[in-house]
Amino acid sequence: MPGIAINPRSSFRDDNHYRMKNVFLILFAFALLTACGAEKDTCVDKPDLGGIKVDLNIERLEDDWKNCESEEAMLAFMNRNPEIASVFFKRDQYPNDSIFAKVMLERAKNPAVDTLYNESKKRFGDFSDIRADLEETFKSIKYQYPDFVAPKVKTIISGLANDMYYSDSLIVIGLDFYLGKGATFRPINYPSYVLRRYDKPYIVPGIALLMSQRYNLTNGKDRTMLSDMVFYGKSYYFAKQILPCTPDSLLIGYTKEEYEEANEHQPVIWASLLQNEMIYETGHMEKSRFMDERPNTTEIGPKCPGRIGRFVGWKIVNEYMERKPETSLKRLMAEKNSTLIFKESKYKPS
Template identity: 35%
Template structure:
């Protein structure tokens, strides 16, 4: 790869400079909000922790078959009795009960998340009429599962979203754990849902294809949640977003000079797309997943310049076409 050393030195110096980021436009379409659609979030952890014996758990497993199958993964057990036995043991564990008590205090009022999620699902239904509203549950998994999103249900593992100051924390690197706050719940759900509309070319295994895939996912989430800060969509701090825009020309130069867009080596692709505290191929002060962020900018330019609707964007599997027709150029520092 060319000129990495010189570029890294430059970026290490100027990534500490600040710059204004792109403006967020916030408007909730009344036509979307006026749809006759109600979303109720069922707090399943309450029912499960109130269960006293095996018969109570058997009743709950039968009452919520989608949850039993998709979240508790009943098919992995030799019998329903073995699943029930595990649940009894887990929910009688003193640490689990303390964890649940903490969740009940922290999320006693869940109405704000419920309203945000309802509006988001309304927006998805508006743009994609074939979308069926899933059932929505919360649960306390003992940090076994943060979020499950299928066509039939959404399950939010609330223990993952306790504040960073709480004594109970998931076993995750700090740079990832910082994204498990209440404000991230709905954006994470919407981004997960975007995958069912995000058409791709399975034969295209280039870095560009992956950049465009994530760019479409983040654009989808922003379109559905126009009043949500980019911070909660991509998981960068406001400072990281500002600094990335301040250095967009240098980031793009790195991709171009090292001929990365058509790279197919998974190891090389991971350097720019995978979870990491920083993108060290560029700079140790550059945030991780910079390829995803860059892909988002390219997709935004494509939608703006080509006046493409959200359904048209998501249905387009041609990453090369999106890139070429985006007219993408990095913004010069302000």
């Protein structure tokens, strides 16, 4: 199993590059013994949530939508659920409501949608497992933020129109997007490294990451990649605290192998970022190579997963919080100074 290699276009001087290659060989030898094993799923400290109460309201709408038998009934359904009509079914793109209702009724009766509906029923059942996970998620947030009010949750089958909608007061889950690799129909125009995350186990972690945005404060004037890295790092740290036993690989959307390789080769990754002077880069195109969705970060090596800057940001935030045990999650999320977090983390993998 090959490891993460330094890109041959390195601008290191030859002697430094040679030393880095030797370091990599040592790391790679060690990784052969560890990286191919199962990820160690460790739980962070889990608070006692027994006294926390939340009002969890889940409304299953897939039956209501599928059972509409007339255009009038369909339009009434959409009027009762304006976010679904707008975000999932793009109501504003139709010339009038009559045409919109007609098209939606035809879609609901489409045989392919029947297949999605039936497979969703089988895959998600009574939703009790996700309900339990959402309840724990909301309780964990309320433990940290006592004023938190749980958003309403709705589920829908849409014919793969959309995956998820989030606001502070409402979450809509397009269940047919999350049927997984065994589904008859899957979302189109998604690369495999993104498509694999459209599966049931990713629903609640994805919601936790979305909900972190409510609390994740940033300095809007700081356009550096470091600021972006710390922003994502705080989001992943938040989600891990809210879902303490969720594997890190699941939170960040890597395979276990990708996560283990990135984790073991942090010194190589960090050296490459420093070598290419990326930490304080402000150019969008330059940052995107390390922050955005890609199959691999080839600037570091062919086996380095995409979004590696987000991964490193998470490690920086973890180091910061380990050095600042008195810092609460609430205080971390309110800290806008990414440079302060970075410097006080003393992040320097070795």
